Amino acid sequence: MSGNTSNHQGWPYNLKTEAGEPYVIPQYEPQNGVLRWIESRLPIGGLLFGTAVSFPTPRNLNYWWTFGGILSFMLVVQIITGIVLVMHFTPHVDMAFNSVEAIMRDVNYGWLLRYLHANGASMFFVAVYIHMFRGMYYGSYKAPREILWILGVIIYLLMMATGFLGYTLPWGQMSFWGATVITNFFSAIPIVGESVVTWLWGGYGIGNPTLQRFFSLHYLLPFVIAGVVILHIWALHVVGQNNPTGVEPRTVKDVVPFTPYATVKDMFFMCVFCVVFAWFAFYIPNYLGHPDNYIPANPGVTPTHIVPEWYYLPFYAILRSIPDKLAGVCALFGSILLLAFLPWLDTSKVKSATYRPLYRQFFWIFVATCFVLGWLGSKPAEGGYVLASRVLTAWYFIHLLVVLPILGFVETPKALPNSISESVLKKGSVAALVALVIGLAATFGMTNSASAQDHAPNPPAVKWSFSGPFGKYDRGQLQRGFKVYREVCQACHSLSLVSFRNLAEKGGPEFSIAQAEAVAAEYKVKAEPDDNGDVNDRPARLADRFPAPFANEQAARASNGGAYPPDMSVLAKARGYERGFPLFIADIFTQYQEGGPDYLVAVLTGYENPPAGFKLPSASSFYNKYFPGHAIGMPKPLSDGQVEYGDGAPATVDQYSKDVTAFLMWAAEPHLEARKRLGLQVLAFLIILSGLLYFTKKKVWNDVHA
Amino acid sequence: MTTMSSDGHSRRDFLFIATGTVAAVGGAATLVPLVAQMNPDASTIAAGAPIEVDLTPITEGQAIKVFWRGKPIYISHRTKKEIEEAQKVSLADLPDPQTDAQRVKKGHDQWLVLVGICTHLGCIPIAHQGDYDGFFCPCHGSQYDTSGRIRRGPAPLNLAVPPYEFVSDSKIKIG
Numbered sequence: 001m002s003g004n005t006s007n008h009q010g011w012p013y014n015l016k017t018e019a020g021e022p023y024v025i026p027q028y029e030p031q032n033g034v035l036r037w038i039e040s041r042l043p044i045g046g047l048l049f050g051t052a053v054s055f056p057t058p059r060n061l062n063y064w065w066t067f068g069g070i071l072s073f074m075l076v077v078q079i080i081t082g083i084v085l086v087m088h089f090t091p092h093v094d095m096a097f098n099s100v101e102a103i104m105r106d107v108n109y110g111w112l113l114r115y116l117h118a119n120g121a122s123m124f125f126v127a128v129y130i131h132m133f134r135g136m137y138y139g140s141y142k143a144p145r146e147i148l149w150i151l152g153v154i155i156y157l158l159m160m161a162t163g164f165l166g167y168t169l170p171w172g173q174m175s176f177w178g179a180t181v182i183t184n185f186f187s188a189i190p191i192v193g194e195s196v197v198t199w200l201w202g203g204y205g206i207g208n209p210t211l212q213r214f215f216s217l218h219y220l221l222p223f224v225i226a227g228v229v230i231l232h233i234w235a236l237h238v239v240g241q242n243n244p245t246g247v248e249p250r251t252v253k254d255v256v257p258f259t260p261y262a263t264v265k266d267m268f269f270m271c272v273f274c275v276v277f278a279w280f281a282f283y284i285p286n287y288l289g290h291p292d293n294y295i296p297a298n299p300g301v302t303p304t305h306i307v308p309e310w311y312y313l314p315f316y317a318i319l320r321s322i323p324d325k326l327a328g329v330c331a332l333f334g335s336i337l338l339l340a341f342l343p344w345l346d347t348s349k350v351k352s353a354t355y356r357p358l359y360r361q362f363f364w365i366f367v368a369t370c371f372v373l374g375w376l377g378s379k380p381a382e383g384g385y386v387l388a389s390r391v392l393t394a395w396y397f398i399h400l401l402v403v404l405p406i407l408g409f410v411e412t413p414k415a416l417p418n419s420i421s422e423s424v425l426k427k428g429s430v431a432a433l434v435a436l437v438i439g440l441a442a443t444f445g446m447t448n449s450a451s452a453q454d455h456a457p458n459p460p461a462v463k464w465s466f467s468g469p470f471g472k473y474d475r476g477q478l479q480r481g482f483k484v485y486r487e488v489c490q491a492c493h494s495l496s497l498v499s500f501r502n503l504a505e506k507g508g509p510e511f512s513i514a515q516a517e518a519v520a521a522e523y524k525v526k527a528e529p530d531d532n533g534d535v536n537d538r539p540a541r542l543a544d545r546f547p548a549p550f551a552n553e554q555a556a557r558a559s560n561g562g563a564y565p566p567d568m569s570v571l572a573k574a575r576g577y578e579r580g581f582p583l584f585i586a587d588i589f590t591q592y593q594e595g596g597p598d599y600l601v602a603v604l605t606g607y608e609n610p611p612a613g614f615k616l617p618s619a620s621s622f623y624n625k626y627f628p629g630h631a632i633g634m635p636k637p638l639s640d641g642q643v644e645y646g647d648g649a650p651a652t653v654d655q656y657s658k659d660v661t662a663f664l665m666w667a668a669e670p671h672l673e674a675r676k677r678l679g680l681q682v683l684a685f686l687i688i689l690s691g692l693l694y695f696t697k698k699k700v701w702n703d704v705h706a
Numbered sequence: 707m708t709t710m711s712s713d714g715h716s717r718r719d720f721l722f723i724a725t726g727t728v729a730a731v732g733g734a735a736t737l738v739p740l741v742a743q744m745n746p747d748a749s750t751i752a753a754g755a756p757i758e759v760d761l762t763p764i765t766e767g768q769a770i771k772v773f774w775r776g777k778p779i780y781i782s783h784r785t786k787k788e789i790e791e792a793q794k795v796s797l798a799d800l801p802d803p804q805t806d807a808q809r810v811k812k813g814h815d816q817w818l819v820l821v822g823i824c825t826h827l828g829c830i831p832i833a834h835q836g837d838y839d840g841f842f843c844p845c846h847g848s849q850y851d852t853s854g855r856i857r858r859g860p861a862p863l864n865l866a867v868p869p870y871e872f873v874s875d876s877k878i879k880i881g
Binding site for chain 2 (some may be wrong): 686
C-alpha cells in the first residue's frame with residue numbers, strides 16, 4: 001500500500017476534514033513482522049483493507065444499496081452449486097435428462113444442490129433487476145460513473161447468456177425448444193444467418209454437439225462474469241458509491257467506513273434475502289420452472305406454448321411485438337444495449353429522482369412498462385396481447401430515446417441539499433421495496449400461467465397430505481397407489497427412473513426390504529451375457545429399475561393405437577395447468593405446488609360422454625373433460641372395484657385416482673419430506689440470524705444515527 | 707468519519723459474539739451437503755450389493771476374476787501343492803504374519819478368495835506368477851504367495867480377503 005498513499009488522499013470523493021483539510025483515509029498497518037514481510041512483497045492486505053474496510057461509503061445509503069453485495073453472494077452460490085452439480089451431470093443428449101434426475105434421486109443432497117442452483121438463478125435475476133432499477137432511480141449511471149454502469153450492463157448480458165445456456169442443460173422440452181428459438185435469433189442476420197446458426201449448433205439442428213458446447217460455455221461464463229465484477233468493483237472504488245441524494249460526499253461527516261457499517265448492513269439484508277431464497281428452494285422449488293421441462297427433449301414435438309424463463313419475458317414480448325424477423329431481433333438486442341447509453345440519453349445534471357419530480361413519475365411508468373411487458377411475454381401472441389405489446393414496446397423505446405433526453409431540458413429539479421449530512425431523507429424505501437418485491441413475485445408467476453390448455457376447466461383442488469410446509473406422504477396411500485400402478489398403469493406406462501430399492505427407502509411407501517425384494521423378484525430384467533454370449537432374463541434385484549412394458553417407442557405405439565404412453569417417473573411434475581391471476585401470486589405464499597397431481601386426478605376421473613356437437617377426431621380417442629383438447633388417446637383406465645385394497649379404503653375410481661397420483665408424486669419427488677423438513681430448519685435458522693444481524697446492525701449504526 | 711464510542715461495551719460484545727457464532731454455525735452447516743455429495747450416491751451403494759458366484763466351472767489350478775463394487779476379486783481353486791506351500795510357511799518369514807487358515811473358510815481350503823488389488827499402490831497382481839507361485843504385481847514387483855500373503859517387494863500388507871460366505875459347497879456370496 002505504501003507506494004500509492006498519495007492516491008488515497010480523500011479518495012474516492014476528494015473528501016475534506018471538517019476543518020477543510022484534505023482527508024487522508026486510514027491505511028493498512030501490518031500488525032507483525034510476518035505481515036509486514038508479506039505486505040512489502042505483495043500488498044494484498046492493503047488492497048483488501050482499502051476495498052472492504054476503510055473505503056468511505058455515504059452514510060445515507062438505504063437498503064436498495066445492499067443488492068450489490070447480495071449479487072456477489074449469489075454469484076458465489078451459483079458457482080459453488082454449479083461446480084458441484086457438474087460432478088454428477090452428463091452432457092450428452094441421451095443421458096443429460098436422466099443424470100439430472102439421478103442428482104435429484106440418488107446423489108447425497110443432490111435435490112438440494114439442484115434446487116438451490118435453479119432457484120438461485122432466479123434470485124440472481126431478482127437481485128440484478130432491483131440493482132438496475134435502483135441505479136436508474138438514483139441516476140447512478142451519471143458522471144463519473146458511466147464506465148461502472150456500462151460494466152454492469154455487460155455483466156447483465158453475460159448473466160442472460162449464462163442463464164439461457166444453463167437452462168438448456170437438463171435437456172427437457174423447454175431446454176430443447178428454448179435453445180432452438182434463441183439460436184434462431186441469429187438466423188435473422190442477412191446472408192450469413194443460416195451459416196451462423198449451423199455453426200452455433202455444430203450440426204443441422206440442435207443436437208449433441210450443441211449440448212456439449214453449451215455445457216462448456218455455461219461453465220466458462222460465470223468466471224467471465226466474476227472477472228467483469230472485479231472490474232465493476234474496481235471502478236466503483238475509484239468513483240465511490242452514489243447515494244440517495246445524488247450529491248457527492250464532501251467531508252468526512254458525509255461518510256462512514258465500509259467496515260463495520262456497510263458490512264453489517266449488507267449482511268443483515270443478505271440474510272433477509274436468503275429467507276426468500278430458501279422459501280423458493282425448499283417449499284416451491286418448481287414454481288418458477290415449467291412442467292414441460294420435466295418431459296425429456298423431443299425434437300419431433302414442440303410444446304404448445306413456448307415461454308422463456310421469467311427473467312427474459314419483457315424482452316421476449318418486445319421480440320414478438322414486431323412482425324418482422326430481423327427487426328424483432330434487433331429490437332430485442334437494442335432494448336438491452338440501449339441501457340449502456342443511459343449516461344448520455346439522460347441529459348439531466350441532477351442524479352437522484354428524489355429531486356426530479358417529472359422523472360420520478362416517468363421512472364415508475366417505465367418500471368410498470370417492464371412488468372406489463374413481462375406479463376405479455378408469458379401470454380400467447382394473439383389478439384389484444386399483441387397490440388398491448390406493441391404499444392408498450394414503443395413506449396419502452398420512447399422512454400429511453402425521447403423522454404429521457406427531453407426531460408433534462410424541461411424539468412425544474414427541486415433544490416438539492418448542500419451535503420449528505422444536511423439532507424433529511426424520507427424513509428419511504430421500505431414500502432417501495434415491498435411493492436417491488438410483490439411486483440417481481442407477480443412477474444414470476446406469469447411463467448406458470450402460460451401453458452395453453454385449450455379452455456379445459458381447471459382441475460378441482462384435491463387435499464393432499466404432502467402439501468404445505470409440513471407435508472408428508474401418506475404411506476398407506478403410496479402403497480395403495482403402487483398397487484394401482486402395478487395392476488393397471490404398468491401394462492402400458494414405464495417407470496424407468498424408479499428402482500425397486502426406492503420402495504423401501506425412507507420418505508416413500510416404506511415397504512420392508514423383504515417386501516421390496518419380493519416385488520423385484522416378480523420382474524424380469526436382462527442379465528449380463530453368459531459365457532456363451534447369450535443374454536438371458538433374470539429376476540430383478542433391489543438395485544434394478546422398473547423394466548419398461550415395451551421394448552421401444554414403436555412397440556408401445558403399435559400396442560396403443562398409435563399413442564405413446566408417457567413414462568410415469570416424473571409425470572406428476574411434468575403436468576400442470578394455468579392458475580391465472582391472482583391465484584398464481586397467492587400460490588407463492590400458500591406454497592401451492594400440486595398443479596400436477598390435481599391435473600392427473602382430474603384426467604383420471606374426467607372421462608365423460610362427449611357433449612352434443614363435439615366430434616372425436618378418431619375411433620381410438622376418448623372424450624376427457626380435463627385433457628387439453630378433450631380428445632385423449634388413453635381409454636378410461638380405472639373402474640370401481642378393479643383393484644382390491646386390503647386396508648378398507650374405498651375401491652372407487654376416485655380413491656384409485658388419488659392413490660396412484662400420490663404414488664406418482666412420490667416417484668417424481670422422492671425426497672419431498674426431507675426437503676420440507678430441512679427447509680423448516682433452514683428458515684428458522686435464517687430468521688434467527690436475521691434478527692441477530694438486525695440488532696447488531698442497529699448497535700453498530702447507533703452512533704451514526706444519534 | 708464516525709468511530710464507535712465505547713459505552714455499553716459488554717452488552718454489545720455479547721451481541722456481536724452471539725451473531726458471529728450463529729453465522730459461523732450456519733456457514734459450517736452448509737459444508738455438510740457440499741462434502742456429502744462426493745460420497746457414493748444411492749445407486750452406487752445399491753449396485754455394491756453382495757454378488758453370488760458359482761464355483762463349479764472353476765477347475766483345480768484355475769483362478770478367475772470377478773468384479774464386486776468395481777474391484778477385481780480373485781477366486782483361486784488351489785491345487786494340493788499350493789495349499790501345502792501356503793500352510794507350511796513359518797509365520798516368522800512373513801512381513802504381515804497370518805496363517806493360511808485365517809485366510810480361507812474352514813473346510814474349504816482349496817478356495818482362496820482375494821481382493822485383487824496390490825496393497826502397495828493399487829495395481830492388479832497377476833495370478834500364478836512370481837517366485838512364490840502366487841501373485842506378482844507388475845507395477846513395482848511385489849510378490850505374494852499361494853495364500854495371497856506378501857513375501858517380497860514394497861507392498862506392506864497381504865492381499866485383502868473380502869467378506870464372503872459359502873451359500874453351498876459350490877456357491878459363494880461375496881459382500
